[in-house]
Amino acid sequence: MEASVITARRAVLDRRAFVLLCVVGGAALGVVAGGTWISLALYGVSLLIVIAVSLVLRDLAGHPEHRRWLVPLSIAALVGILVLSRFGRLQILLFGTPITRFGEWVGISYLIFRLIHVLIDSNKLTKLAVNDTVKYGEPHPEREQSDLGTRRARSGNVLNYFPDRGLSAATVVERSDVAADNAQLGTGTERSANVSHLFPVGGLSEPNEVTRLGSDNSRYRNKSVSPGDLCAYALFPPALIAGPIHRATQFLPQLDKPHYPASEPKLIDCLWRIGVGAAKKLVLANASSQPILCCRAGCCGYLWSRIRS
């Protein structure tokens, strides 16, 4: 009994240390990447956005009826990203940008993408949990009645234009919503629903618990992602600057695992991956940037001279 308590305490400490590492590491990366106080200020803005989203999630957990504000909020965030890109420097991605200048505004827009992920995914899970009649991976009976016309309308593979080949993560949200819909439509997305590697939204600590959502979902009604976990997810340093845009449903359950590579081969794999990435970025991309810039300038100059003449 005592051993299990000690193990549980260690797990909590380990998790807190990891969250702290993410927050501090993100700030350090901001300073290193930008080299100015502006980057640190931007990181501060990111942190404030994460805290605001955490409060929204807490509110949603207590008041599911506030879900109706999520779509306008998400659209506003998306417009915000677009406005930000007007003033931002996303173009710095082009032509062999030094790795230290990769971030800044790009990082903030990616942060918002991740937070929209967590907002919408937890909204869907709340919706799933509130309705006791919803079975995991099965269509909603009431919705099926009300949307029968729509379902018929969709039944001709009309949503198959952006088919999922199983490359995206299979999540409980996709399985319960998108995949359930598409399983009926035969659009190919249902393939990802059969992947056994399903992750719940944060707050559900054991992946296996997801399978009991249909019968024991009242437990999860008031669950939401904790602020610390949300910080670790949104400000995870390796993905802070320019993605990948990972989902909370993939990321948060991994906080329960030990935070080091399981074996030596895995460590070598990771180092090899970093080496390959650095070679692509620092050698192939950066080294050839000048010729491409010259080529671009030369082509433009030549074309303009021809066009004007």
Next chain:
Amino acid sequence: MIYFDFAGYSDIAIGAAGLVGIVLPENFANPYAQGSVTRFWQTWHMSLSFWLRDYIFFPLSRFLLARLGRRWATPIMATAHLVTMGIAGLWHGFTTGFLAWGLWHGAGLFANAQWSSFAKRRGLHMPTVVGLVLTFSFVMLGWVFFALGDVQTSVHFIARLFGG
């Protein structure tokens, strides 16, 4: 250039995350070796294209289908593709070049989907090499809009490339 920039960064991020035991999703999977524009977008900056698919393309197409009905499916899909990829373009910056790049790919995705369903009905099959060459050429022409940042210059550039 942008592929090596971005794929290199993604490799570093995924490797660094692996050092602390976190698995991040893949972002690139040989996008230039794909035989269709759809496959290109399933392997190019996957995390963003799936984000756009899940939160813009699917909701928009479902909303329009529910409102307008099945008979408008083709124009609805065209609209959904163009809007989704137009937003993806504008996300890179508010310039006509980025918007044109997004719309170029939206049109390409729609055309690819139409061709796929037509080919499936007729039992046609495009040779792999032809698909690869067409996709690569299409994507490369799209980069002209992306790199030059101005539609007029880009159109002149492309016209000159084809001897216009």
